[in-house]
Amino acid sequence: MSIAWYLAVSAIVFALGALGVMTRRNPLVVLLCLELMLNGGNLALIAFSRMWGNGDGQILAIVVMTVAACEVCIGLGMIVAIYRRRLPIDVDELRELQG
Amino acid sequence: MSAVLFFIAAIGVITGAVGVVVLRNPFFAVLALVVHLISLAVLFLLLRAEFVAAVQVVVYAGAVMVLYVFVVAYVGGEGETIGERLRRGSSTSGMRLGGAVFGGALLVELLIALLGTGLEATSGYGAGYVPGPQAFGTPAYIGNLLLTRFLLAFELASFLLLVGAIGGVVLARRRVGIDELSGREPIAPLHLLRPRGTGTTAEAVGSGGLHDGGSRYGS
Numbered sequence: 001m002s003i004a005w006y007l008a009v010s011a012i013v014f015a016l017g018a019l020g021v022m023t024r025r026n027p028l029v030v031l032l033c034l035e036l037m038l039n040g041g042n043l044a045l046i047a048f049s050r051m052w053g054n055g056d057g058q059i060l061a062i063v064v065m066t067v068a069a070c071e072v073c074i075g076l077g078m079i080v081a082i083y084r085r086r087l088p089i090d091v092d093e094l095r096e097l098q099g
Numbered sequence: 100m101s102a103v104l105f106f107i108a109a110i111g112v113i114t115g116a117v118g119v120v121v122l123r124n125p126f127f128a129v130l131a132l133v134v135h136l137i138s139l140a141v142l143f144l145l146l147r148a149e150f151v152a153a154v155q156v157v158v159y160a161g162a163v164m165v166l167y168v169f170v171v172a173y174v175g176g177e178g179e180t181i182g183e184r185l186r187r188g189s190s191t192s193g194m195r196l197g198g199a200v201f202g203g204a205l206l207v208e209l210l211i212a213l214l215g216t217g218l219e220a221t222s223g224y225g226a227g228y229v230p231g232p233q234a235f236g237t238p239a240y241i242g243n244l245l246l247t248r249f250l251l252a253f254e255l256a257s258f259l260l261l262v263g264a265i266g267g268v269v270l271a272r273r274r275v276g277i278d279e280l281s282g283r284e285p286i287a288p289l290h291l292l293r294p295r296g297t298g299t300t301a302e303a304v305g306s307g308g309l310h311d312g313g314s315r316y317g318s
Contacts, residue, residue: 001105002224004214006142009109011209013116013135019202020120023195028125028171032132036116039139042151050146053226055240058151059249062241065154066256070263072163076170077270083174084273 006047014040025090027082031075038068105145111138129167136160147228150241 013036020033042061049057083089115135122128136159143152233239245253 001102001145005105005109006146007213008210009112009142011206011213012113015202015206015209016113016116016120018205019198022198022201024120026125028167028174029119029128032119032125032128032167035132036119036135039135043139043142046143046146046148046151049148050225051223053228053235055235055244056249058148058236058241059244059252061148061151062154062245063252063256065159066260069158069163070259072166073263073267074270076166077267079170079174080271089174 003047003051007044010040010043010047012040013037013043025092027075027079027089027091027094030091031072031079034071035068038064101145104141108138108141108145111135112142125171126168129164129171132167133160133164136164146225147234147236149236150238151236153238 017033017036017038017040020036021030024030024033042064045057045061045064049055049061079089082094087094112135115131115133115138118131119128119135122131136155140152140155140160143155228235233243
């Protein structure tokens with residue numbers, strides 16, 4: 001398959017992830033949709049890496065995976081802390097930072 | 100053969116992504132993401148990124164998803180009920196529509212940018228590939244790049260991972276509330292070392308001072 005097919009799949013996955021981030025209210029699912037967006041980016045990076053026959057895109061994809069792991073670590077820690085304080089697990093009702 | 104495999108994997112990728120966005124129960128959303136990640140690893144293999152595909156399956160679909168499953172089980176992963184959605188009113192459905200419009204617009208824009216590009220190379224099959232032990236995408240190739248050209252990025256990513264792990268522990272640890280502490284008096288090391296009957300003038304007149312617990316030691 002030509003590279004454009006992979007790029008189309010990556011665009012669809014990225015747009016679906018953005019849609020989920022905008023519409024879902026459970027912060028766990030919002031984190032999952034962020035993973036989807038990062039994976040769409042990863043697929044595009046690896047497709048371009050294959051297109052040029054150059055390994056830089058694969059290294060960048062591995063770094064993106066590392067960043068995603070950190071994001072999961074911090075995000076899940078925050079969700080557990082929110083749950084311990086008996087606050088609602090809902091991004092619409094968590095409005096303490098609104099002042 | 101590779102075209103058939105591509106379409107099977109692409110259908111898995113997109114179905115998993117739709118499942119993550121649509122499914123109500125967060126536990127099923129996590130399972131849909133596992134399907135998505137494994138299909139994505141097949142696409143990576145088709146693009147000759149063997150090492151990245153292996154990392155994807157082992158680290159992402161293995162470790163990270165187990166973390167998600169644990170947190171879903173701890174927090175209680177029930178989705179919102181229909182009654183809650185109705186009570187919430189119409190403002191959220193407007194937001195939902197706005198989100199859908201935003202996602203659709205983003206998709207159209209990305210497809211225009213990617214498929215309408217002037218790069219002729221995107222319609223090709225990629226650069227030439229020579230199989231071998233040091234070939235493109237093998238662990239030896241990636242390790243060589245990581246430890247020579249991208250050493251700084253490698254070290255920075257590992258440092259970021261360390262900071263993320265410490266931050267996660269600090270955020271999720273069990274805090275001792277102020278109410279539990281006030282029952283008993285904290286013991287300061289200076290109180291243990293100081294001989295009986297000594298103290299400062301401030302403590303003698305009862306105005307506190309550095310060691311507020313000084314009155315315990317008598318006159």
